[in-house]
Each structure stands twice: as structure tokens, then as C-alpha cells.
Amino acid sequence: MESGLRSTPPGLAEAYRDFPATQDYTYLDVAARCIFPRQVREALDRHLDHRMREGGDKPKMFDLIEETRQRFATFIHADPDEITFTKNISEGLNMVATGLDWNPGDNVVFCPELEHPNNVYPWLNLRRRGVEVRPVPARAGAVDVDGMLAAADAHTRALTVSSVTFAPGFRTDLDRLGAACRQRGIFFVVDAAQSVGVLATDVQRSCIDALSVSTQKGMLGLYGMGFLYCRREWAERMHPAYLARFGVDLGKTHEAALGAFDFHLQPSARRFDLGNYNFLAAAGANAAMQYLAQWDSQAIERYVVGLGHGLAQEILNLGLPVCGGAPGPHLAHIITVGELGAGGHDSTEDPRFARLYKHLIEHRVRLSIRRGILRLSLHLYNTQRDVERVVDLMKRAL
């Protein structure tokens, strides 16, 4: 951790000053949702003023959409045409799951016990079209990369995984899965809810074919908006189940005689654009990406993961069970404490952890319980002081 902090560029450890919530809270809950920097709040205010006093200039609003699309594309090393706007991760995942031309007998490989339910249902939904879902068991709380690849066969059309699981928060080796999928022609879908904005994302390096993310977590924006990346080679072969005017290439489409209404789809992922955009959330997302781009994404990752590893080690030193044990490559910015599965989605059955949770909450620490375990998640507004404070509070509660 010390070496991680030493390589921090000037300013990153001071980022918390831009986040008013850090004055009142030790905020360790980005895995649920973010707090935003004042720059995002200001962008929302500017957009609102314009909408209230002038109604809103539609060409300018569309420029904002294209600027935001471009910024996100740059953010993950994709082309703007490969990006569409969604309402949330679920919409993006449903778009690609229903957009592939499945044949009965095809299969999809995934690890349902670790995926968020929203990256499970869209695939289960394909069973009615004769698609087989192939669940691969987790190994020690992590996605079993070898097991996933072994489960894939000649009929495997898609393989899906979270970049970082929502609980226990381990990192998946996307590069290895992606390279293997690319080689075998398998559509590689990533639920990146828990990583984009915190961890560096490169869809080219990781050979990702589709990536769905929403803006309210690591991307420091509002609920109600997300992005779907779909690689050109796949998107161009897809036909969106949901279609509206923005998905149609009007330049190539003509209104012919009645009943002979023909249309051409927009290039790449733009064909998935559906109806009016959430302009306000786009203004927020655009400002948030501008904010994050002040730093190299690798530097943000090093800084936050450094803090995370330090926090995990300190908690282990207290004699508490950190999921995954000693920090290693499996661990990023989400630290979980307890025994996975000892509770419901957002509760715990272990009285010791219930007490610990209550103590932290009472001392203005923000965190979550997921699947029975305490979840502490970090972003660039966290500091070494936050780590020390929360460890100190835990010590006292025990």
C-alpha cells in the first residue's frame, strides 16, 4: 500500500476536497452508489437553469449527448459508434442478450451465484428460445476462470461475467477470459457496474465484446442512466428487439408507398438508441467523466486499490475474517468482512457483524451489507485517514 501511495500524482489524495459529503461522512459505499463532486452538481444546476429559463435548445442538447458518448468511448478505449445510452445496466444487458441471433441448443456460460441478479435474469429469459444456460460454480468466492473456459464448448455463443462482483467484491481476470473468448468466437459480455470509474477499463486490451455500466456508482453520476458498449463486429450483426427513430439511419431510410416502409439501422451500437435521452443525467455523466479525466485512470486505480489493500490488511490484523484473506490480485476497491451467504441480500444473521455495522453507521461511516457480509467500498475521494478512522472504530466496537 505504501508504494501505491508514493506513486500517486499530485492532487489525487486531495480529491476528497471536491466532495462535500466527505465533510460529514466516511463514505465507503460506492458499490451501492456514489456521492458526487461539486463539479457534477454544478453541471446539473447549469442544465436545469437552461431548461427552466429558456426551455432547452434541442440542437445543444443533442451536442451534449454526442460529447458524452465520445467521452465515454474514450474512457473505455472504444469508438463512439460502439456506445449507446441506456437507463441502467439491466437495459444494456437485455439489449445484447436479446440482440444475438440465438439458435436452439446454443448456450451461455456464467457464474450465477456471483452475478448480480440483473446479470442473471436476461440470460435465464433466453431459455424460452431454447438456449441453455450453463452455470459454473464459483471457486472460493471468485469467478472460476478455468472452470468457465472448460464449460464452454462449440455451442457456446456467449460468456458473461462481472468485472468485480458486488459481493464479495473480487476482481475477475477479464484479460484472460476475453482473450480466450475472442479466440473461440464467443461473445464476451461484461457487467462493469462495480469497476468503471474506479478501475481502468480497456475494452480492447481485455477483448470485451459488450460492456454495460450505469452512472450512479464509480462514474459519479445520477441513477437513471447507463452506457452499453458493443463492439462494432457484433453490433453490426445484431438487430435490436426494441427500435425507435434514433436507432434508424434516416439518411438511408425513405418513406415509400404505404406498406413498403423500409428502414436501415444506425451503424454499430447506435442502433440501440431508444427514444429521448436522459439529458440531465448525461450532463452529470459528462461532467463526472471530465472530472475523472484529470487523472490517468491507471493512477486512480493504483491509488484506490492501494487504499483497499491497506484496509483489508488492517481489518485482518484485528482478527476479523476478510473475504479472500490476505490482499492479492483478487482484491480491488471492495473489501468484504464476514461469511458469504450468512444473511439475505442486505442483512446479516451474524450478531457480531450486525453490531459492528451498527457501530460504524452510528459514527457516520457509510457502508453496506450484502449477502450477509459487511461491504466497504472505496473511490478516489477516500484517503488514508478514512482507512485509519474506520479501523479504529472497528477496534473499539470489538
Added chain:
Amino acid sequence: MDWESVREEFPITKEYLFFDLANKCALPRFATRAICDYAAKQEASSGDKDEWARAIEEARARFAQLVHAYPSEIALLKNTSEGLNVAANGIPFHPGDNVIVNLSEHPNNIYCWLNLQRRGVEVRWAPTQNGEVTLDALAKTVDGRTRALAIALVTYAPGNRNDVKALAAFCRERGIYTVVDAVQAVGTLQVNVADLGIDMLATSGHKALFVPHGVGLLYCRRDRLDEIAPFYVARAGMVRPAAVERDGAQYDLTLAPSAARYEIGNNNYLGITVLNESVKFLLALGTAAVERRMLDLSGYLTERLLAGGFEVLSPRERERRSAIVCVRVPAPARVHAWLLAQKVITTCRRDALRLSLGIYNTEAELDKLVGLLKAFPG
């Protein structure tokens, strides 16, 4: 009704003559207040998801009241297009079945149906008369394989009302689903889904419901919910608690028995918080009073335009017109730009100038507008 104090809620009226509600609203004060409160809370403490969850159910119940539905018949989506696509993908079509649309629909109520052609569904075009699909036109277009009628309650241009009640009754007798695009009616005219006898209705928040873009609403009649399966699925649409959280192997699709089955993922909590305020505002004014005011204003504008020698493309009869008045002008784009320079906001649609009214507009503004149109230097 004190329309002057209603007008006070809309800061746009201080600087502009705003005749563009059919495109998008200018936000009222109560909306921006709600948004600022929301943003302040997320900035200060990331916000309270329980509070948002309550806002969602309140907004759902209020919107249901607005359109005379049950809350369990309402799904909260992202826009009208999403609702129409839920309908198009959910209605059980078989190859050889057909759906009836018409050329006066907004493109977003056409492409979702054309998209079914690849599944062997035929798209049939009902003829229109000045935007309207008559019962006679419908009767001539249906056949034994017709499964659905897609139709606007009010067209986006010229803003005529379709007699949806009569069309839906005709469809119901023949087992045909009636899917209504109500985005140009909700918030300005009274909409009663029970009385209309329709099966589904889609609309958005960003026009006469005074919500920022990103909120859509879908009504699905209770007795149709089981027939119309959601095409996109997520946890939000499932019965809770489902088997999902504990043991992935037990996963199954346990669809909610309500229209929530059509909802996916996290909601646009901010937008829905505003929707909740807006519908409260409209219900307090009373939908009958709002409709009366809107039809009075559109009637007044129509008269003034006719008296000024203009050709009005929208219907003149009170029961057939809406809050939209389309007028023929020599060069709509140039007139539109010139009016904008005079701080008058309008839209061009289908080679005409579209003037769409809201509860904040006044007769004096309409006089001024007609005066300007007459003074257009060409």
C-alpha cells in the same frame, strides 16, 4: 381557477412566449426545486433509497389516479418508445398476424411495429383523414389476423384527437389489442383508460407532465398482464423475495403479477421524484379544469388565426381538437427562426408551424403571437 398564479410557477414565461410543450416542457419551479433538493442530498450524503422507493410508489399511485387506472397497472419506464416496444414485443403475435398503424403516428409508434416484420408480422396502414383514423377506415383495414391497433390519442401533428373509445370498442369485440400513444394528451387533456377501454397506453414525462427527459409510463390493463410477457427482464420485475439472493442455482423467472414486471433495473429516481410533484400539482388543479382551459386557449388561438387569414390544419371542433394548433405558413423553418429571434418558441412539424399550449399561456400571449405571424417580414 387562478391561472395567473399557476403561470408564476413557470419562469420561462418571464422572458419567452413558450408554445412548445408538445416537444418538451420548460421546467416549472416546483420541478427544479425537487431536483435541487434531490441533487443536494446525493451530494451531501448519497441520498436515501428508501425515500426514493416511497416516491416511486406514490408517483405510481398518483399517475394511476390521473389516468383512472389501478397502481398495479402502471410501469415506470424511461420514455414512450420503451413502453411502445414493451407492447410490440410482448403482445403474442404469430407469423401472418398483422398490426394496424397509420402515417400520422410519431415515428416512434411506427418503427417498433415495423421491427416485427422480421418475425413475419404484417404492418397494415389505416388511411387517415387530416390525421384521423375513423372507425370506417379501421373497419376496412382489419381482418381475421389483426392482433393489434397502434394509435395516438392526439397526433403530434396536426394535433387532432382520434376517437379511441370507439376504435377500442371495435377492437375489443374482435380480440384486437388497442395500444395508445398518449404523450400528446396526458397532462393537457383528460385521459381515462377505463372509459377508453384500451389495453395499453404509453407516455413520457417530459412534455405536459413537466419532468426532465428520462421518465416514461406504461399502462397495461390488469386482465392483459398475463398475456403480455415482458421481453426485457430484471430483478425489478420479479416477485420479491425471489430465490435469487441466496442460491443462484434456484434462479427462476417469477414475474410480478403487476405491471412492475415491465420495469428493469434501477429507476430514474430523480425523474420520478419530480413526476410525483408534477402529478400532485396537476391533480390539485383538476384534470377537467386543465382540459377546459387548454381547449379554451386552443379555440381562441384557432379563431384568431382564422380571423387573420391563416390556414389552420388542426380540427376546429372542440371535441376533436387538443392543445396543439398547427398552422400553414409560407416557409415554416424561417418563420420558426424569426419567431425565436422575437423570443417566441415554436416547432416545425410536417411542413407546418406547430403551436402547442400549456396551462401558463394566456389569451394576451396568443394575440401577440398572431400579431407577430401577421408581421412576418417574409
